[in-house]
Amino acid sequence: MAEFYPWQYTVWQQIRGTVVLKTHALLLKGRKGIGKLDFARSLAKSLLCKQITAERVACGMCASCKWFEQGAHPNFYLITPEALIESSGGAGSESSTTDKQDADSGKSGKKPSQHITIEQVRALNDFVYFSGHQDGLKVILIHPAEAMNGAAANALLKKLEEPPSNVLFILVAHHSQDLLPTIRSRCQQITLPIPDAATARNWLVQQGVEHADICLALAGASPLQAVAFNHDDYFSQHADFIRQISLPASFDPISLTNRLHKLDLPEIVSWLQKWCYDLMSFYTTGKIRYHVQQETTIRKLVATADPKLLAIFWRNLITSQQLSRHPLNAKLFLEEMLLSYIRVMVPERYAD
Ligand SMILES: [Zn+2]
Structure with a gap:
């Protein structure tokens, strides 16, 4: 995909231009299916890129970008519920839960957790203090942040209260009101926009979605969900x-x-x-x-x-x-x- 969606151009300019380097925690919030996770990943990638372009997007060519694309960047850490990792092959796309569930899931053993657990948050310590390039920026992406259970949220709060240096937390939330107020208040909060109908429709047509208007209406104006309606x-x-x-x-x-x-x-x-x-x-x-x-x-x-x-x-x-x-x-x-x-x-x- 492009580094961000057409309806995110303005907010990309705002964030990438100024905000990020002044904060240690960002909360990207907004409706499900508008591309928040992709935006967050692109943001992380661009911050880690070694040859940032004039538009401040990741170059896609440097070693850092290659690592990132392979899901192997030593300075990037994604925390997401087990269930999302399984249903999306690791990337945790916002719309993936709607279309790729294995018909046999649930047949064998324990169901993967829908929550982010305290163990997942604790595991951050190794990442923050012992791994990666010690002197470079490290980015931690938590998606969806409201999936943290109580213990996990409290553990994260401690980290936000005493932020490690050179670490950026990016929280992505569909329902930010479900987060602890104390977590919200420690983040720079940014609402990602919902595209207007014409922009969303154009984009869907470009993606080859056949019944763009119908899919968009069914998805309640969330374009990424509308794409899922068109799959398989x-x-x-x-x-x-x-x-x-x-x-x-x-x-x-x-x-x-x-x-x-x-x-x-x-x-x-x-x-x-x-x-x-x-x-x-x-x-x-x-x-x-x-x-x-x-x-x-x-x-x-x-x-x-x-x-x-x-x-x-x-x-x-x-x-x-x-x-x-x-x-x-x-x-x-x-x-x-x-x-x-x-x-x-x-x-x-x-x-x-
Ligand atoms: Zn690059």
Whole structure:
């Protein structure tokens, strides 16, 4: 990729021009799927580069850049939850959890942790004090920072309170409000921008995304998530899902479950969450956020659904979202969720 996304040009100039060298901790925050992690990596790479270009981006040619690209730079350290390392082959891309889950994951042994643990933060000591080039800058990237559990956050706070010299911490957070206030206050905070619709659309078209507008709407205007919608049959699977649940009076939950249960379960729950969000939103405000193409269907469904039941079901999906990370039986879980949906939308279907 380019060193940063088109919508990040201004903020790159600001940060790379002045801020970084005056602080020992940066907090890059903003919506998921807008390229924060890539931005942070590019920033780190440029700070370590030995032949920085006139635009202050990494040259891509020097030994430092080569090490960085191979994931082997001795002065760069990435802390990310185990689960993200596994699902992304090490890089931890922001959108990776949506499309590359191994269908067999969960079959063998312990599930990888979704949290950043205290052991991971403690391991920094070796990096800070004993490894790398002692005199050069060291960069520590923590992503997503809100994944630190309590103990890990407190351990990091100690390091931020007495920052080692020549070390830059870059924290990346989708939900910075979940971080300890004391951590936030010790960081220079920068909100990365969300691209406007035209910029995002142009960029998606350049990436070869076929249904740019639809993908963008589904992703809630986060372009990197929109790209994930375009990957590996993801779009067609999602389209099939929406087609089916658009017909709650007749679709077959068993056969839909059979088609879906090997996909990433939390993702399917989020499909249903977005769908129900649109039903609720259309009922209360007449507005649709994600499924702009399905207005006629949504209008029809909302006309007959019981809004109270729908609201309860929608709220319960939040719990389903949490449970979907550790289901005892993915198939059963999905089937139950779809049956509940049918019961809400068409109570008479299972009345007898
Ligand atoms: Zn370089």
